[in-house]
Amino acid sequence: MSDQPITQEAIRNDLLKLGLSRGDRVVMHSNLQSLGKAKVLAKLPNCGSDAIIDAFLEIIGPEGILCVPTFTKTFASPSSGPFGEAFDSDSTPSRVGSITNVVLKRAGRVRSQHPTHSWAALGSLAAAFVEGHERTSTFGRNSVCGRMYDWDCKVVWFGTTGTTNTSTHFAEDWLDLPYMVAEAALVKCGSGFRKVTAHRCPSGPRDFYKNGCKLDKLLETWNIQKSGDVCEARVSVMRHRVFMNHLLDAMIADPCVLLAD
Numbered sequence: 179m180s181d182q183p184i185t186q187e188a189i190r191n192d193l194l195k196l197g198l199s200r201g202d203r204v205v206m207h208s209n210l211q212s213l214g215k216a217k218v219l220a221k222l223p224n225c226g227s228d229a230i231i232d233a234f235l236e237i238i239g240p241e242g243i244l245c246v247p248t249f250t251k252t253f254a255s256p257s258s259g260p261f262g263e264a265f266d267s268d269s270t271p272s273r274v275g276s277i278t279n280v281v282l283k284r285a286g287r288v289r290s291q292h293p294t295h296s297w298a299a300l301g302s303l304a305a306a307f308v309e310g311h312e313r314t315s316t317f318g319r320n321s322v323c324g325r326m327y328d329w330d331c332k333v334v335w336f337g338t339t340g341t342t343n344t345s346t347h348f349a350e351d352w353l354d355l356p357y358m359v360a361e362a363a364l365v366k367c368g369s370g371f372r373k374v375t376a377h378r379c380p381s382g383p384r385d386f387y388k389n390g391c392k393l394d395k396l397l398e399t400w401n402i403q404k405s406g407d408v409c410e411a412r413v414s415v416m417r418h419r420v421f422m423n424h425l426l427d428a429m430i431a432d433p434c435v436l437l438a439d
Contacts, residue, residue: 184214184226184409189233192408196415203243203307203331204234205418207344208277212337212411227280230336235300243301245308245322245331246281247344248272252294254362254373258381264364264371265293272298277336290322293363294376295344297322315378317344317351324348331418337411340394341387345418346436349425351378355433383438392435393425400424 198204213226234244250270251260260273267289272278281287281298288304290296290311299307299322307325314321326333326345333345340346350358358378364371386393397403402421405414428435 184229186229186233186236189213189229189408190236192406193233193237193413196404196406196408196413198234198237198332198334198415200237200239201241202238203245203301203303203326203329204238204334205245205326205331205345206234206277206334206336207247207338207342208275209337209342209411210276213408214410227277230277231281231284231300238301240302243299243303243307243329243331244281245297245299245304245326246272246278247274248278248282248289248296248298249274250294250296252363252365253376254364258361258363258379259294261364264366265296266366267291267296270366274342292316292321292376293365293374294361294379315351316376316380317348317378319352323351326418327422333416333418333421335414336408337413339389340391340397341389343386343393345421346384346386346393346425347380349422349429350380350436353426353429353433354378355429357382357437384436385438386436396424396428396435 210227250265251263251273252265253259253261255261263270272282284300287298287300288308289298290308292311295316297308308322311321317323359381361376361379362373363376365374385391403414403416
């Protein structure tokens, strides 16, 4: 492990080597702990989250988009998934990592309104990117999830693996596979809350939740990722549209490819 200081400049320079550039629309899945030593991170604002976010924003510029998942513990019962809160886009924290919660605190961030699987974005086009999510299914083709495909986003796994690749659920939703289910969720309403229905939720086990899964083997054959080190983190980048085209073809051939054997 290197003793070199972790800085925004160092993160930016390593991201540039992976092909990120001005104007990119980036969807990032992240693990802050992968970046480096805790004693080094502790010297940075928000333990390094700001340095990562600012490095991306410096590269992509205001015309680019940085989007992160901000999924919540807002299912109505423990049998459905993480539960116990009512969703409010302004105050409900993300359950998928510290970097995503720092994004939520940023001035100008825009968050989609889905009651369990919201996304937050930064950039001049952020509002248009996340608009209308509450009117679709969880990963609806006409939501921010579909715009990741239509706007030719780049998916970045920052210190994570394919086990965090939520786009796999998009394919299950878009193909209307029968094992996707409707679940009750809670949304804040005045001083209380109301129940709503989240359609096509990813209930149950999946093979891709573990490393070395069937999808990992397919990704190796597709050869659509570029990987490298960003400080101490292993980072991979691929185009969302290219990945989805490969995945949809694979799932049409074998609708159970994402399921545990």
